[in-house]
Amino acid sequence: MLEHGGRLRAAARRYGIAEAGWLDLSTGIAPYGWELPAIPVAAWARLPELEDGLEDAARRYYGCESLLPVAGSQAAIQALPRLRERSRVGVISPCYAEHAHAWRREGHELEALDAQTAERExxxxxxxxxxxxxxxxGERLTPQTLLGWRARLAERGGWLLVDEAFMDCTPQQSLASHCPLPGLVVLRSFGKFFGLAGIRLGFVLAETALLDRLNEWLGPWAVSGPARALAKALLQDEAGQTVQRQTLLRDGLRLETLLRDCGLPPAGGTALFQRLLRDDALALHEFLAAxxxxxxxxxxxxxxxxGLPPDEAGWARLDRALTDFSKERP
Known part of the structure; x- marks a missing residue:
């Protein structure tokens, strides 16, 4: 299995610091969210049923009529390569490593690309x-570029697979409303924007025929009843979404500014994370972990x-540590 952020217990063991003593910035998950609504007892006691309003709420939120809820976008990442015969797959790289891992495991031929090569070839x-x-x-490709690629791929029965896990703060750049165009598959993560990674929920937006095949492969009850009930409520909370979006955009800019002010200018990022591209990345990682x-x-x-600190104490703690690092390694 590939390594991911959020492995707090392993870090606690390695560095000898109790879990409660950590400021975990290792994921791109919103560190704050909603006061959660009560989950009906029936959601726990009964098998999930589809006519509960979740799909309708998701259609309104994403602006797309053709979608399928799955147990986290990771479930779709693992399943989609099994729905095609052996294919030549170009991956705009670097990116979330699970994508290439899943396609390679199913025997497809992979090639890492940049956007310019993809456009030409x-x-x-x-x-x-x-x-x-x-x-x-944190790099972005425009909807116009991606839709052009989609059209060229679809002419030959190909797919453009777009993972929009970090798109919720900039919905105007999403391809969601263009689904279900032939050959377009869009993945959306629920947990990152809503700050609920543990719910394990995502959505696949695509042609109905492809979603039917994916649904059959995943099997019944792929998403739990409690997850469906909670997600439905939050997807309907437009006022809460607006506040969350504004807060994340503000804090994303704040993190970028903090890093820059400490002499550590980011190489890119989103509202949920910033990236430093540095030869001494390991040294900085260890300095902060200590x-x-x-x-x-x-x-x-x-x-x-x-990732983003969850509160003012976290912001101050990060500021002190980065300032100390900059003083020690000018």
Whole structure:
């Protein structure tokens, strides 16, 4: 299994700091969210039923009529490669490593690409995979570019697979409203924006025929009753979504400014994370970890990803640590 952020228990053991003593910035998950509504007892006691309003709420939220809830977008990442015969897959890289891992495991031929190569050589591929905004770089491709790729791929029965896990703060850049165009598959994560990664919920937006195949492969009751009930309520809470979006955009800018002011200018990011591209990324990671601040370390190329602190105490703690690092390593 690939490594991910959020492995707080492992960090606690490695550095000898109790879990409660950590400031965990290793994920791109919103560190705050809603006061959660009560979950009906029936959601716990009965098997999930589809006619509960979740799909309707999601259709309104994403602006798309053709979607399927899944147990986290990770479930779709693992399943989609099984729905195609052996294909040549271009992956706009670097990106979330589970994508390439899943396609390679199913025997597909993979090639890492940049956007310029994809534009020139798209006809060499059956599937092109894009994380937009990119994780971990924060780079974005315009809807116009991606829709052009989609059209070229669809002419040959190909797919454009777009992972929009970090798109909720900038919905105007989403391709969700263009589904179900032929050959377009969009993945959306619920937990990151809503600050509820543990709910394990995501949505696949695509043609109905493809969703039917995916649903059959995943089997019945893929999403739990409590998850469905909670997600329905939050997807309907437009006022709460507006506040969350504004807060995350504000704090994303605050994190970018803090890093820059400490002499550590980010190489890119989103409202939910910032990325430092540095040769001494490992040294900075270890420096912060020794102070109970966990970041996400990448080795190729050497880089760190910082999530958002959850409160003012966390912001002050990060500021002190980064200031100390800058003084020690001018």
């Amino acid at each position: 798209l006809e060499r591929f059956d599937v092109v995979l894009v994380v937009n905004p990119n994780n971990p770089t 102070r109970g601040i966990l970041t996400r370390l990448f080795t190729s190329p050497p880089s760190l990803r910082f």
